[in-house]
Amino acid sequence: MILIADDDPVVREVVRRYLERDGLSVLETGDGASAAAALAEHGAEIELAVLDVMMPAPDGIELCKSVRSGPRPDTPIILLTALGDEDDRVIGLEAGADDYVTKPFSPRELALRVASVLRRARPQGDAAREVLRDGMIEVRPAARLALIDGAAVELTPREFDLLEFLLRHPREVFSREDLLAKVWGWEFGDLSTVTVHIKRLRAKLADHHRIETVWGRGYAWGR
Template sequence: MNQHILMIEDDSRLAQMVGTYLGQSGYGFAHAGDGRTGLDAVQATVPDLVILDLMLPDMDGLEVCRRIRTLEGARAQTPILMLTAKGDPMDRIIGLEIGADDYLPKPFEPRELLARIRAVLRRRADPTPSSTQMLRFGSLEIDGDARTVHLGDKPCELTSYQFDLLLALARRAGRVLTREQIMEAVRGRELEAFDRSIDVHMGRIRAAIEDDARNPKRILTVRGVGYVFAKQQD
């Protein structure tokens, strides 16, 4: 069965172009022209990925992203690729912080959009392998099979990519990793341009798993190098 892409975008000409290109590449495609219609489509169809424009006529893309992440079941985990205005890093940072998996500035080349879609879907279909399926660090529990994280009895909400980043660090607890090593561990394939946003994802992970994200005890920054996951925790 073809993977199904939903594009929430008010520019119908752009959506038609993207739909034609993705259709030629073997993807199913649907288009919603505003946020409310898009949310209804996510509820009804559970797409494999959502391409979400930041600027919509009825609500902004950030609000749509927030609402998708509060839906029940698999819908809340739907990968989201956000389209942002070129040269506006704050929108991209906020989008990643509230749960977008990737971003792409407008205008964009269709080939780059396709590459990013494939990368996000590949991470979902082929997650980071784990030789130790259940990892425990004090009150933090990471289940590699179920792809869930709990801090005590509280579930930690992470995107698929953020889970993979956390798992890659946790499996190498005590070892300082550069950003490039972390990304290579997650993918084991070619690096992608958006990986410069890894620091934003780390901030999101800390907000989910740390008792105090401003004073982290689990994921530590090694200035000028990268990150280390602490072996000894509470």
């Protein structure tokens, strides 16, 4: 089930139609309070939440923060924002959003973003059954679980995707454009998305991370 929380009924209706066309079930709410209640009641069924930054309180950013500190912190979140300034988008990413789409937007683009996040949250095949290790870090793709010395680390879906990708490609240098394409599945987009996720991942892994900045080129794991 996909939760759409936006105070504009036209936006909800159009997005719902596109997602249902892709075979997804949709739950609609028109404000932050209703969205919070839906997450509390249907949290186990909600695979992804699309939250409007400017909806009535709590707004999308505050609700995103609440989810990240709640009982299901790994719920994928896409923010809808009419704010075009890069600093405002960074605030949303730092609040824990996995992705964002700026209004006005193409409903098909949003549906593709939803599909991309869901695809990465549903690992398949032999690669999903692997266990990746580096020092005290252990990543179990099938369970979407990251551990440090046996203790679980709470990562958002995109943070998990980024860590898994870097562990699979140690000592390789990737530009922000590379990571945007390979981890997010975007051919173009705001490069600050990558910068913020690298920053958050480093903070959560603390002294155990081996993400290096290769000046002028990008990032690498343990060069």
